[in-house]
Amino acid sequence: MRIGVLALxxxxxxxxxxxxxxGCETVQVRxxxxxENIDGLIIPGGESTTIxxxxxxFDIADPIKALAEQGMPVFGTxxxxxxxxxxxxxxxxxxxxxxxxxxxxxxxGRQVDSFETDLxxxxxxxxxxxxxFIRAPxxxxxxxxxxxxxxxxxxxxxxREKNFMAAAFxxxxxxxTRVHRLFINFxxxxxxxx
Amino acid sequence: MAEQGTWKVKKGLAExxxxxxxxxxxxxxxxxxxxxxxxxxxxxxxxxxADIRAAGGVARMADPTIIKRILDAVTIPVMAKCxxxxxxEAQILESLGVDYIDESEVLTPADxxxxxxxxxxxxxxxxxxxxxxxxxxxxxxGAAMIRTKxxxxxxxxxxxxxxxxxxxxxxxxxxxxPEEELMTAAKEMGAPYNLVVEVAKLGRLPVVNFAxxxxxxxxxxxxxxxLGCDGIFVGSGIFKSxxxxxxxxxxxxxxxxxxxxxxxxxxxxxxxxxxxxxxxSTLADVDRMQERGW
Numbered sequence: 001m002r003i004g005v006l007a008l009x010x011x012x013x014x015x016x017x018x019x020x021x022x023g024c025e026t027v028q029v030r031x032x033x034x035x036e037n038i039d040g041l042i043i044p045g046g047e048s049t050t051i052x053x054x055x056x057x058f059d060i061a062d063p064i065k066a067l068a069e070q071g072m073p074v075f076g077t078x079x080x081x082x083x084x085x086x087x088x089x090x091x092x093x094x095x096x097x098x099x100x101x102x103x104x105x106x107x108x109g110r111q112v113d114s115f116e117t118d119l120x121x122x123x124x125x126x127x128x129x130x131x132x133f134i135r136a137p138x139x140x141x142x143x144x145x146x147x148x149x150x151x152x153x154x155x156x157x158x159x160r161e162k163n164f165m166a167a168a169f170x171x172x173x174x175x176x177t178r179v180h181r182l183f184i185n186f187x188x189x190x191x192x193x194x
Numbered sequence: 195m196a197e198q199g200t201w202k203v204k205k206g207l208a209e210x211x212x213x214x215x216x217x218x219x220x221x222x223x224x225x226x227x228x229x230x231x232x233x234x235x236x237x238x239x240x241x242x243x244a245d246i247r248a249a250g251g252v253a254r255m256a257d258p259t260i261i262k263r264i265l266d267a268v269t270i271p272v273m274a275k276c277x278x279x280x281x282x283e284a285q286i287l288e289s290l291g292v293d294y295i296d297e298s299e300v301l302t303p304a305d306x307x308x309x310x311x312x313x314x315x316x317x318x319x320x321x322x323x324x325x326x327x328x329x330x331x332x333x334x335x336g337a338a339m340i341r342t343k344x345x346x347x348x349x350x351x352x353x354x355x356x357x358x359x360x361x362x363x364x365x366x367x368x369x370x371x372p373e374e375e376l377m378t379a380a381k382e383m384g385a386p387y388n389l390v391v392e393v394a395k396l397g398r399l400p401v402v403n404f405a406x407x408x409x410x411x412x413x414x415x416x417x418x419x420x421l422g423c424d425g426i427f428v429g430s431g432i433f434k435s436x437x438x439x440x441x442x443x444x445x446x447x448x449x450x451x452x453x454x455x456x457x458x459x460x461x462x463x464x465x466x467x468x469x470x471x472x473x474x475s476t477l478a479d480v481d482r483m484q485e486r487g488w
Contacts, residue, residue, distance in 0.1 A: 008450050009213040009234055030451060045210045047234040047270055054232060054450055078210070091269070105269055111293035112316050114203045117196040134206045135271065135293070152196075173206050 001187060004029040004038040008054040010046020010079060014172035018180045032063045039194070040073040040187035043080030043096075045134070045170050048105065051079055052094035061096060068098050071193065073163045073186040081166035082137050089140060099164050100143030107138040107155070107168075119169070121158060122149040124178050131157070131169035138168050163190065199316030201338070207271065207293065207318060208339035208402035211235055211425055215415065215446050216404070218242045218429040220260070222267035228432070231442035235271040235293070237427070238264040243300045243347030244430035244469065247481070253301040255283040261290050273320070278487055279305025281314075288317040294339070295319050297332075299486035300346045300429075307488060312336030322406065324357045324484060326364035327383030330393070333401055334386040340399055342423070343484040344407015347430050349471030351414045353484060354407045358421045361403070368394040407484070410435070410469050412448030412462050419452035436466030 003019050005012045007028035016026040019042075027034055029041065041064065043051070055061040068074050074096075076084040083095050085103035108115070114135055118128035129150075139156035142148060149165075150158035157168040163186060171179035197203075214234025219225040225236050240256040241249065255276050265272050271293035276283035278297055283304075287295050297310050299322050312319040313336035322343035323329035329340045342361070344354030364383070371379060371394065380390040392400050405418035406427035415426045426449050432442045444461040451457035479485070 007213070009232075011209040011212060013212070014209060030454075046212070047210070047214060049229060049270060050214055050232045050234045050446065054447070057447065058451075110291045111207055111271065111318065112288065112291065113198065114207065115196045115198045116200055116202055132202055132206055134203060134210060170206060173202060173209065 001025065001184060001191060002027060002038050003184070003187060004035060004041045006041065006043045006051065006080075008058075009050045010044040011170070011172055012044045015042045015044050015077075018172050018177055019184070022177055022180060022184060024184060029060070031058060032060050035060065035063050035067060038072070039191040040075070040183065041067070042183070043074065043076040043083050044172065045078035045080065048079035048082035049093050052083055055083075055096075056094045061094070065096060065098065068096070068163065071163050071190055073165070073183065073190055074098060075165040075167075075183045077167045077170055077172065078134065078136055081139070081168055084164060084166050085139075099159070099161050099166055100146055101139045101159060101161070101166065102141040103137045104140045105137050106135050107140075108133060108136050111135055117152060119150045119152065119157070121179070122147075123182065129171075129176055129178060130174050131171070132173045133157075133169050136168045139166070204318035204338035205401055208320070211271070212402055213425055213450060215426045215428060215442075215449050216273065217432055217442060219264060219433070222263045224433055224438070225264045225267045225272075227439050228442055229268045229270050231439055232446035233270060233442065234425070235273055236264065236268060237273045237275065237296065237429075238292070239275060242430040242433060243483070244349075244434050246300060247347040255280070255287065255301070258286065258290055261287070261292065265291060275301055276310070277301040278303040279308050279310060281310045284310050284315060288315055292317065297321050297337075299343055299483045303486050309335050309487070320404070322484070322487060323361065325360045325383070326368075326393070327385045328487065329361060329399060329403075330383070330385035330389040333389055333399070337401070339402045339404065341404040341406040341427055343487070344405070344409070345474055345477070346407045346483050347472075348408050348474060348477070349410040349431060349434075349469045350474045351408045351410070351417065352474055354405050354409060354418060355421065357407075358405055358418060358423055361399070362422050365393055365398060369397050410471065411465075412444045412458060415445045415448045416452035416458050419449060425449065431469055434469035436468075441465050441468075
């Protein structure tokens with residue numbers, strides 16, 4: 001299994017560590033050539049405006065969209081969720097827009113409002129997942145075909161649609177690898193198709 | 195149960211800034227230019243270091259009005275500086291809602307012996323360091339992010355290079371020491387023993403480590419990244435140059451593609467005048483900001 005991690009800006013090394021601990025090979029993606037032969041792509045946490053602009057400036061937004069259309073799994077965490085959203089409240093920033101969701105940025109407040117909490121995640125069993133939220137967004141609205149996997153105080157923080165997953169929290173900052181395993185399972189299906 | 199202000203949350207924001215550029219700004223307009231250029235955060239100031247240096251006198255925390263206006267102007271994180279040891283300036287900045295506080299040698303120190311007890315705050319802190327001992331003392335006090343001090347407001351990268359090389363070389367030395375020598379190493383560098391043990395094990399600082407102080411060009415930023423830092427602060431280098439928007443964008447691209455000389459050559463073209471620098475060797479000892487902090 002060979003999974004790409006978009007390495008334009010943000011916490012890409014942490015995702016690589018989580019993936020490697022599960023036996024995956026990882027590739028840092030900064031240019032379009034690096035998208036070749038990957039079974040899935042993670043868009044990490046960071047600044048969504050920075051990541052969006054660099055994606056356009058270095059012409060990798062379109063190749064990612066093309067691969068996503070072919071079924072390549074894409075998982076966005078925090079900034080990555082925003083980049084995946086079709087609509088972003090009060091923003092015209094560059095994005096991939098692959099998921100039928102509306103994201104609200106900095107939705108829980110500024111850094112002093114950042115928090116960690118126990119999440120019940122659909123499909124991960126009864127054991128709660130310790131989730132870290134940093135200046136996090138949430139999903140304000142979901143369209144058809146989007147499955148909600150977790151909420152905090154009624155706000156959607158984890159969702160899935162076709163070959164896409166988006167989380168408002170940072171599974172790469174904790175040692176619990178269950179969320180990464182969930183994504184790797186999608187990637188396996190795509191890998192076998194390829 | 196939801197918990198705020200935890201170590202994970204404080205350190206976590208710095209993790210999200212990695213591979214990015216944090217730019218000094220003095221107005222909401224500059225903050226917008228920085229955001230538009232792809233800055234991952236801005237540092238809200240009343241004056242950039244080069245102007246603080248030129249003005250002389252006592253440099254203090256910025257006017258809350260300026261900080262508020264910058265907080266309202268952009269969606270990216272906003273940092274602000276307090277004086278070394280001035281915990282009340284830090285309290286004020288926390289109440290304003292800034293996302294990170296820089297307890298900074300760029301401002302005139304308020305305490306010649308003690309730094310702020312950063313563990314007492316919910317907002318995270320970044321601090322400057324010239325060597326490993328200094329970095330670990332700051333982390334011991336609660337800093338969730340470290341940067342080199344460099345020599346601010348000069349446009350001369352030599353001190354940032356010195357400090358980054360120093361920290362990296364001291365980490366490599368620790369990694370090679372047998373367990374029983376670590377206590378003496380901790381004593382000699384004046385650092386908390388538990389952090390020395392952690393660094394020896396990790397082979398890096400336990401928090402994110404940025405470069406700062408004198409970075410003025412895309413090549414400077416890439417140099418610091420290749421030396422092993424996690425991201426870049428640019429102070430006077432952008433808004434004291436001829437074409438700030440273009441230079442800011444180029445430094446952002448150079449920080450991402452720091453290992454790709456072709457991209458670096460491309461983004462370094464036609465940037466206009468860089469900031470007028472001050473050669474470090476002509477700077478009197480009393481004017482060196484990096485000597486501030488203990």
